Amino acid sequence: xxxxxxxxxxxxxxxxxxxxxxxxxxxxxxxxxxxxxxxxxxxxxxxxxxxxxxxxxxxxxxxxxxxxxxxxxxxxxxxxxxxxxxxxxxxxxxxxxxxxxxxxxxxxxxxxxxxxxxxxxxxxxxxxxxxxxxxxxxxxxxxxxxxxxxxxxxxxxxxxxxxxxxxxxxxxxxxxxxxxxxxxxxxxxxxxxxxxxxxxxxxxxxxxxxxxxxxxxxxxxxxxxxxxxxxxxxxxxxxxxxxxxxxxxxxxxxxxxxxxxxxxxxxxxxxxxxxxxxxxxxxxxxxxxxxxxxxxxxxxxxxxxxxxxxxxxxxxxxxxxxxxxxxxxxxxxxxxxxxxxxxx
Amino acid sequence: xxxxxxxxxxxxxxxxxxxxxxxxxxxxxxxxxxxxxxxxxxxxxxxxxxxxxxxxxxxxxxxxxxxxxxxxxxxxxxxxxxxxxxxxxxxxxxxxxxxxxxxxxxxxxxxxxxxxxxxxxxxxxxxxxxxxxxxxxxxxxxxxxxxxxxxxxxxxxxxxxxxxxxxxxxxxxxxxxxxxxxxxxxxxxxxxxxxxxxxxxxxxxxxxxxxxxxxxxxxxxxxxxxxxxxxxxxxxxxxxxxxxxxxxxxxxxxxxxxxxxxxxx
Numbered sequence: 001x002x003x004x005x006x007x008x009x010x011x012x013x014x015x016x017x018x019x020x021x022x023x024x025x026x027x028x029x030x031x032x033x034x035x036x037x038x039x040x041x042x043x044x045x046x047x048x049x050x051x052x053x054x055x056x057x058x059x060x061x062x063x064x065x066x067x068x069x070x071x072x073x074x075x076x077x078x079x080x081x082x083x084x085x086x087x088x089x090x091x092x093x094x095x096x097x098x099x100x101x102x103x104x105x106x107x108x109x110x111x112x113x114x115x116x117x118x119x120x121x122x123x124x125x126x127x128x129x130x131x132x133x134x135x136x137x138x139x140x141x142x143x144x145x146x147x148x149x150x151x152x153x154x155x156x157x158x159x160x161x162x163x164x165x166x167x168x169x170x171x172x173x174x175x176x177x178x179x180x181x182x183x184x185x186x187x188x189x190x191x192x193x194x195x196x197x198x199x200x201x202x203x204x205x206x207x208x209x210x211x212x213x214x215x216x217x218x219x220x221x222x223x224x225x226x227x228x229x230x231x232x233x234x235x236x237x238x239x240x241x242x243x244x245x246x247x248x249x250x251x252x253x254x255x256x257x258x259x260x261x262x263x264x265x266x267x268x269x270x271x272x273x274x275x276x277x278x279x280x281x282x283x284x285x286x287x288x289x290x291x292x293x294x295x296x297x298x299x300x301x302x303x304x305x306x307x308x309x310x311x312x313x314x315x316x317x318x319x320x321x322x323x324x325x326x327x328x329x330x331x332x333x334x335x336x337x338x339x340x341x342x343x344x
Numbered sequence: 345x346x347x348x349x350x351x352x353x354x355x356x357x358x359x360x361x362x363x364x365x366x367x368x369x370x371x372x373x374x375x376x377x378x379x380x381x382x383x384x385x386x387x388x389x390x391x392x393x394x395x396x397x398x399x400x401x402x403x404x405x406x407x408x409x410x411x412x413x414x415x416x417x418x419x420x421x422x423x424x425x426x427x428x429x430x431x432x433x434x435x436x437x438x439x440x441x442x443x444x445x446x447x448x449x450x451x452x453x454x455x456x457x458x459x460x461x462x463x464x465x466x467x468x469x470x471x472x473x474x475x476x477x478x479x480x481x482x483x484x485x486x487x488x489x490x491x492x493x494x495x496x497x498x499x500x501x502x503x504x505x506x507x508x509x510x511x512x513x514x515x516x517x518x519x520x521x522x523x524x525x526x527x528x529x530x531x532x533x534x535x536x537x538x539x540x541x542x543x544x545x546x547x548x549x550x551x552x553x554x555x556x557x558x559x560x561x562x563x564x565x566x567x568x569x570x571x572x573x574x575x576x577x578x579x580x581x582x583x584x585x586x587x588x589x590x591x592x593x594x595x596x597x598x599x600x601x602x603x604x605x606x607x608x609x
Contacts, residue, residue, distance in 0.1 A: 178461075179459075181461055181462055181463070182458070182459045182460060182461055182462060183448070183452050183457040183458055183459070183460055183461075183462050184457050184458065184459060185462070186441070186445055186448055186449055186452075186462040187449065187452070187457055189438070189440075189441060189445075190438040190441060190449050193438040193439060193440050193441060194434075194435070194437070194438045194439065196430075196435055197435060197436055197437060197438055197449075198438065198449060199419055199420050199423065200397070200419075200423050200426075200428045200436070200506075201423060201449050201450050201452070201453045201505075202420050202421065202423040202424040202452075202453045202454070203420055203449075203452075203457065204418075204420045204421075205420070
């Protein structure tokens, strides 16, 4: 139980990077971008391929980000220059990426055109390199000994993963927060808010949409690259439904933590991604359910996250009104109505 | 400053719905000119504004700003030197962004947008100073989302955003039409003040004849895609609504029939 939840928090934090990307398109740019399902695998596949080919995992991860950025830009070009509807541009790019991803992963084998799966079991990854350094610090033993001494039974194999992914996602959150406050970031937000207005202030909305989609898919690809290194494999099917997971994270986070400021919303999105993973892990522990039911559970979680806040809002509003009404009727007792005769 | 040379525009050409929106429009604005534009619905006023701003391209003719031909320039590029306020108070601002962020967007109009923070301390001071001119207490609500402001407040903010970077041309497209009378008057006075302050070259479309007479140094009347009357500075001072109506009747040989125009006398 504990290890399942611990593992889902680790994964949730990595997926949170993808969710931040989805937040950038869906919420900030108001562009329902379905490229995500493809660009997630592009990130995973590119990183895995380069690692297998012997490149440094850090370089592999960087190139993965770049590949995702490029994919997003192409979706942006299809929409802005090709005047293709946003949903369709994303879908087209998504299916195009399926073949491209096979090709990318195929680079690992001689004479092979495509390859659907790359295991990274014995390869150096960002995580394995980090563990080497982390292990020498002896923090795991210290924490676990302390936990055991106070009677906690379940301890994870290492705290390293959660620490490194937490630091990573925090850095990315801060960069996103900062970026959305820069002049370009403001213009991108305005593009999602009121295109006509920002055009009248000399901003090229086409370019801004392309940049926004690029950055978003860069983040998604980074998330994919990290998941591949975390799970020690890249698979052509690992991106299926990714957009819904990203959306679920955004919606859950916003519903629970609110959207008052950008800083708060990005935090909410990260928390939403983690909560989503935990709920999923808990749901899968129900004996009736099987891993094959994951997508169904996801759909149910998203539906709940969409419907429940409306219900709670309505109830809160009702209660507030009732209270206000009660207060007013008490304070109105002393008001004497003047009738026609009094006035005359 | 602004020059329109025989601009033509036909909508739905060669169909049953063909409409000549602009027919040989020639107009020249000198630096500091404030021209009000009146005319009934469908006269081509808004089309002309959209031509100048670049939202529409003319079929024929040239548009010159500061002596430069901008006819082929994209809308967003042209807006570096054109300030605009729309009729719809929702159109000129980004509702989910704060007042200061909106001002920052406008502030970057004639600069290259980069990775500099949009609202820094120095700019915030400038924004506060500018907002104080509006007397709407907006300077104390810098972090309020613009979507929460009333229509009048948003229009005042739009006007400030359109003018405070000193555009070469200011285009006002019935920017008081969607407001109630008292708010409209506030915006009208504000327009006068902001335009006079920086001597902005301005073109203002209005349905309100009184407003057209009160504001600006020149007046033009449009009908069926043509400019049918140009009133210069001296003539405008003695112009009245009755004279304008008579003039229309004399030129067109028919009574000015736009209930909206008449109602807003």
